[in-house]
Amino acid sequence: xxxxxxxxxxxxxxxxxxxxxxxxxxxxxxxxxxxxxxxxxxxxxxxxxxxxxxxxxxxxxxxxxxxxxxxxxxxxxxxxxxxxxxxxxxxxxxxxxxxxxxxxxxxxxxxxxxxxxxxxxxxxxxxxxxxxxxxxxxxxxxxxxxxxxxxxxxxxxxxxxxxxxxxxxxxxxxxxxxxxxxxxxxxxxxxxxxxxxxxxxxxxxxxxxxxxxxxxxxxxxxxxxxxxxxxxxxxxxxxxxxxxxxxxxxxxxxxxxxxxxxxxxxxxxxxxxxxxxxxxxxxxxx
Numbered sequence: 196x197x198x199x200x201x202x203x204x205x206x207x208x209x210x211x212x213x214x215x216x217x218x219x220x221x222x223x224x225x226x227x228x229x230x231x232x233x234x235x236x237x238x239x240x241x242x243x244x245x246x247x248x249x250x251x252x253x254x255x256x257x258x259x260x261x262x263x264x265x266x267x268x269x270x271x272x273x274x275x276x277x278x279x280x281x282x283x284x285x286x287x288x289x290x291x292x293x294x295x296x297x298x299x300x301x302x303x304x305x306x307x308x309x310x311x312x313x314x315x316x317x318x319x320x321x322x323x324x325x326x327x328x329x330x331x332x333x334x335x336x337x338x339x340x341x342x343x344x345x346x347x348x349x350x351x352x353x354x355x356x357x358x359x360x361x362x363x364x365x366x367x368x369x370x371x372x373x374x375x376x377x378x379x380x381x382x383x384x385x386x387x388x389x390x391x392x393x394x395x396x397x398x399x400x401x402x403x404x405x406x407x408x409x410x411x412x413x414x415x416x417x418x419x420x421x422x423x424x425x426x427x428x429x430x431x432x433x434x435x436x437x438x439x440x441x442x443x444x445x446x447x448x449x450x451x452x453x454x455x456x457x458x459x460x461x462x463x464x465x466x467x468x469x470x471x472x473x474x475x476x477x478x479x480x481x
Contacts (some may be wrong), residue, residue, distance in 0.1 A: 239433075250275075256426075259285045260360070265358060290308065292312070295375060299335045312346070323345055334373065385439075422439065
């Protein structure tokens with residue numbers, strides 16, 4: 196699974212079965228089950244794991260979905276440290292990395308994996324040549340984002356069988372035009388990237404679209420009534436279906452100009468900040 200290894204990292208990064216009390220875990224997660232000093236790993240259940248970056252300023256979370264034949268790593272983090280070594284300790288199953296979207300903090304370690312899937316969209320095809328994806332700055336939003344080899348193309352609506360588990364690929368534009376969710380109907384789990392988590396949701400970035408954000412939220416709610424738990428890509432990441440319903444209500448209120456937003460300067464431009472119960476939304480200032 197790992198294309199390169201660093202002996203110093205292997206020596207310094209031996210992941211022990213370090214059990215930590217529940218109070219040491221982040222909100223809404225089971226207790227941290229292991230740490231390497233940079234990443235923390237927590238177990239959602241016997242076949243789903245969260246890999247946290249608590250020391251990174253955005254506090255990213257990547258997810259391992261383990262099947263009987265293969266595994267999926269949903270996002271590879273910021274790249275501050277290579278997540279491949281830790282993911283390999285979670286499972287020895289052949290692992291395919293796939294990004295929730297192409298922002299720099301979600302594709303940071305993609306190049307460390309032999310198997311990398313890409314959402315099959317005209318924009319991702321256009322940025323791929325000879326199976327090498329080079330993220331445009333308008334998509335990655337990070338000038339140092341690295342390219343990577345693509346070995347699989349997943350179309351919206353595809354069902355990925357990882358052995359005893361069927362994972363559906365759902366295109367959910369809104370936060371970005373290339374955002375996807377992975378949904379497992381049987382468990383009721385939806386892994387949604389930056390679409391929803393318990394912090395500040397960004398609907399104001401290049402490629403963001405508030406109307407599509409609402410449309411995608413409705414798609415998750417209406418097309419997947421089985422969803423009961425939602426796992427986002429930043430802390431706190433674990434939420435329930437009720438938060439997805441609340442997101443639909445919030446986005447509708449903003450679009451219908453019924454929500455009261457506060458105009459603030461954010462990274463050099465004016466945006467509107469809308470606080471709601473459980474999350475905040477940043478949108479383009481009207």
